[in-house]
Amino acid sequence: MNCANQNGEVSETRNPDGTLRLRNPNIENLKEDILYHLALSTVSHDLVKMFGDVKFVCMGGTAKRMEHLAQYLQSEINYELPIGTSLCDLTEKSHRFAMYKVGPILCVNHGMGVPSIGILLHEITKLMYHAKVKNPIFFRIGTCGGIGLKEGTVIVAKSVVDEMGNTFHTQKICGKVVQRPAKLDQQLVKELTSLRKSDDTFNVVEGVTMCADDFYEGQGRTDGAFCDHTEEDKVNYLNELVKRGVTNIEMEATAFAALTHYAGIKAALINVALVNRLNGDQVTTPKETLLEWQNHPQILVGRYIKKVLRSETLV
């Protein structure tokens, strides 16, 4: 596979000016492309005017967190809104996702699980294409269960595995099983982890993130509505994961890594651990503390975005 090329060369996924080429020849022949779950379309909206200046797309699970993230980044990059205006949900009519725009930054929630983020990745990638966005960078800023890590620790994924240890994303397409490598940009991993400051109250580690298709049994938890496995099975499974180098478990990683990689989009997966699974299954920490921990990954991403925007101003 010929991957994204940021140096102005033609590739399977990129034009010389940095705009995307889609791995789907059908889209350019559509009279109208309706991004159904975003309630946007190439006919009803001027997508270039609305989104042409986007450089960063930040994704996370909940709509509320993405609204807060947009407000946080607005303040971080000193993005002023005209008096009498406030941020609004650009995809409100869809009733599916919530999307906020702060200058060059798009913040959009993806719900829970691979199928949900898969829908968003298809439509956001097409949005980047229609809007003629140049060299966008995608972030997933999420929450996860850590394995042997202190709660509040930020894990920047250097690689991704599924529940069976596979390093690819498996899909069924027209009755065939298709596997796509789940790969992340290693340079971006280094850049993000280097942005931790010595007086930060939280740690930042590079990790191997496991993607599960379930929160309860699929992550070995013994506190779901069903549990046919024993505490010993769980402990053995978690220890097996530790042996494989897995640092944390969430529910979107394989699709996020594989679909951005296939689209030739530079992407990073940054999760904060809300629980140490070696100590228990339940998330018992008060909501206020959880919300504070959820700020940790966005602090790192905010620093990265500011650094890139500063370097572009200096050029």
Added chain:
Amino acid sequence: MNCANQNGEVSETRNPDGTLRLRNPNIENLKEDILYHLALSTVSHDLVKMFGDVKFVCMGGTAKRMEHLAQYLQSEINYELPIGTSLCDLTEKSHRFAMYKVGPILCVNHGMGVPSIGILLHEITKLMYHAKVKNPIFFRIGTCGGIGLKEGTVIVAKSVVDEMGNTFHTQKICGKVVQRPAKLDQQLVKELTSLRKSDDTFNVVEGVTMCADDFYEGQGRTDGAFCDHTEEDKVNYLNELVKRGVTNIEMEATAFAALTHYAGIKAALINVALVNRLNGDQVTTPKETLLEWQNHPQILVGRYIKKVLRSETLV
């Protein structure tokens, strides 16, 4: 497997008084059970007082649709709220799902895809257990792509298959592949389809509902951000589905059918077709018409609920 028994007999999943027995012995030994994605707990909330009178749980994809459904059912069953009050989201603090209660009816959204509805089913099943609800009935009221059916048609699923034609839900638990039969209550299918009235503007059919893990490639669509298959592959695949009797495609059916069946909970899956996939991939119908079509399944479920409540009053 010993399934639910509505006749007051002891079964693996039911006590003589109709309350649930969980297939997880760990839960009764927990000091506190935190239903994390519902922002409810056995310590911070009196779940019996809050939810003990529930008889029906209606689930659907979006929070907005579930709010409208609650308002619709409130009017249908003549459920009066005290002056100066309105329905509120009982799980607002979770930022994950939205849940409304109208007397014996709970309306809660499940997001998109199997992992998302899986989380909800674990926590709602535990909620029914903790609240000592007797013989609850679950409905999924959803939207789907129809195959050869007129848009607006309601499909009551008599059976469920996955993308490969399997009639079970596949999960990976502690490194093992686990398959659970995806079965629905056949009597409930008959009762629901019989509730269509001759002057209804929409048709109601019994069907075979396919559950896909993706909206685009996973349903054979050729209008995603990626498409490595041809129009011919798609047509062949859809024709193959027709041969197998598949009437419609959505993204939650296997988990919904399998997990309710495993819990011994009577459940029905009622979808409305927003597009006829034999005519195209995109959902081009105006939002207003789509919202009107989305009322069709809830009309049927409303009639069922009223019938049950009336029969209980007469007893």
